[in-house]
Amino acid sequence: MALRTYGACVLCQRASIVRMMCTGMSAVAHPQSQVDFLKGEVHRKHPGVTNLKTLHLPVELQTAARSIILSAQVNRMTGRIQALTNFLWSRKRAVDDFTLRQKAVSLEKQLWEKAMESSGDVDVQVLQDRIRKKVLSELRRNTYHWTPLKYDEESGVVYMAARLAGGFAAVRRAINEIKKRDPSFAPQSLLDFGSGLGTVVWASHSCWGDTLKEMVCVDSSGPMNILAERLLKGDDEAAEPHIKQVYFRQFLPVSPKVQFDVVVAAFTLSELANAKEREEAVFTLWRKTSSYLVLVENGTKEGHQILMEARDTLLKKQEKTVHDTRPASVFAPCPHELMCPKLATESTTPCNFHQRYQPLPLPGHNDLQTEKFSYLILTRTESPQAETAGVDWARLIGPVQRRKRHIHCRMCCPDGQLQHLVVTARKHSRDVYRCARNSDWGDQLPIIQKVDDDVQTDSE
Structure with missing residues (x-):
């Protein structure tokens, strides 16, 4: 009985040492996880979560x-x-006078070019009046009438x-x-x-x-x-x-x-x-x-x-x-x-x-x-947030797609670029992965080191 107890203790010690080693390796592999961006919060309430549940009027x-x-x-x-x-x-914005004049000039130019392509003698004054009427008619038909x-x-x-x-x-x-x-x-x-x-x-x-x-x-x-x-x-x-x-x-x-x-x-x-x-x-x-x-x-x-x-x-x-x-x-x-x-x-x-x-x-x-x-x-x-957390944050600009062991995130980043990031626990740390899984459209995520096979631009 004593021998069994002694053996169990040795196994527990070894397991503890292995866990400590894994933790240390994980921290080295994912320096982001050392940043205290959670500020003591659980993952589902991390600092980037700003979404609200279903709202009711008072x-x-x-x-x-x-x-x-x-x-x-x-x-x-x-x-x-x-x-x-x-x-x-x-409802749209009212079209300002400058934009309206630009449209009129552009349309008038197109009509003149089309008229000049046609053969035959034309009365310039008559053609000019006809084009002006056509321009006014097109502007009335295609311009948003704001009131x-x-x-x-x-x-x-x-x-x-x-x-x-x-x-x-x-x-x-x-x-x-x-x-x-x-x-x-x-x-x-x-x-x-x-x-x-x-x-x-x-x-x-x-x-x-x-x-x-x-x-x-x-x-x-x-x-x-x-x-x-x-x-x-x-x-x-x-x-x-x-x-x-x-x-x-x-x-x-x-x-x-x-x-x-x-x-x-x-x-x-x-x-x-x-x-x-x-x-x-x-x-x-x-x-x-x-x-x-x-x-x-x-x-x-x-x-x-x-x-x-x-x-x-x-x-x-x-x-x-x-x-x-x-x-x-x-x-x-x-x-x-x-x-x-x-x-x-x-x-x-x-x-x-x-x-x-x-x-x-x-x-x-x-x-x-x-x-x-x-x-x-x-x-x-x-x-x-930036002052206390010491980490940059990206904005989720679309639905978060949760899959088995990976998450698709579409973000607007601090460098002014749109990114489609596939977040995994192995490559982006367990904390970042769990934060991403608990985030939604409109929330923020801590900025993550770019990984070639994970990051895509929206054009891709």
Whole structure:
């Protein structure tokens, strides 16, 4: 019996020595595993995870919205919700005068060249008039006719039914990036430009409700401001607002010295008439920002390009008068400040993200839905994640495909390149592999040493 016990102890010691040797070899083979990018978290909650589970509207907001919608008794509500949803999703930017002139000149040149190829004498004046009419006709037929959106009380209710839950989901997911990566940030003031139904206030309150002391909502639409106040009061004029210190304005504060900890513009830049107005609005919002500027748009080509336009404005252009000299830097989702690689590809696909949410409990809206959105967060301070972790992070820009013993990850990397990486525990360390398996579209991954047979460009 004693001999057996002694033998078992020897085997245990040998096994322990082998494990120690393997661990040491693994650390040498995978120096990335020595970097404490986990910061004490388990793999499924690693620092790069910013996705949220299925989002639900706050109970008070859902109850108030349902009460307003049902009491409004809007005719053909279901059809109007679908029509408005489709219209907003397909909405494009207004074509500016410069682009329109370029199109006209190009089309006129093509028509002249085609006319000159045909034989025979022609009256130049008649031909010129004919070509001009043809150019005008083609421009009218092929140019997107942008018109500003105006909401009255009834159309505002339709908008509420169509976009309240989805808009809340997109904004809540975007600001969760700040909450997760900068947990010490405790904003006291917020500005919402183009506030509409006040969705940003509700999303921000659910994130930083304990610290926010002043929230200013700016929207030029009087009916929208009234609906937003009704939502805050639970559709009861005599009641106290559920969220205090919310102030509604139709114009931005004039003084350039007035700043807010967080400034948000959700689905707003796309409603401005031209590129010049968008640029002026972005500069104005940046002047009002003391810490973070959050921009959210539809996850379409148009939405993505509007955000990249805003990004270039703040990173590459300079205002005539600067009141806060701290420069802008990209906080999310881009892991770099180079040209967006998505815009460099021939078949331009938008950089967008998904968030699942529970829609308002209305007829035909009971199933879970997914909001597809694009966002951009700029900051006046350096990323706290990079400072503490000592490691670069890449952004997952597509679904993570989990396979047996390997994972396909499509990422935008800090070098400004898109990569398709096949992650394995053997080549990229067990920690990185498990983090990748627990990540999803929109999360971040610690940057991994390139391996020839694992890395592919998107063109491949």
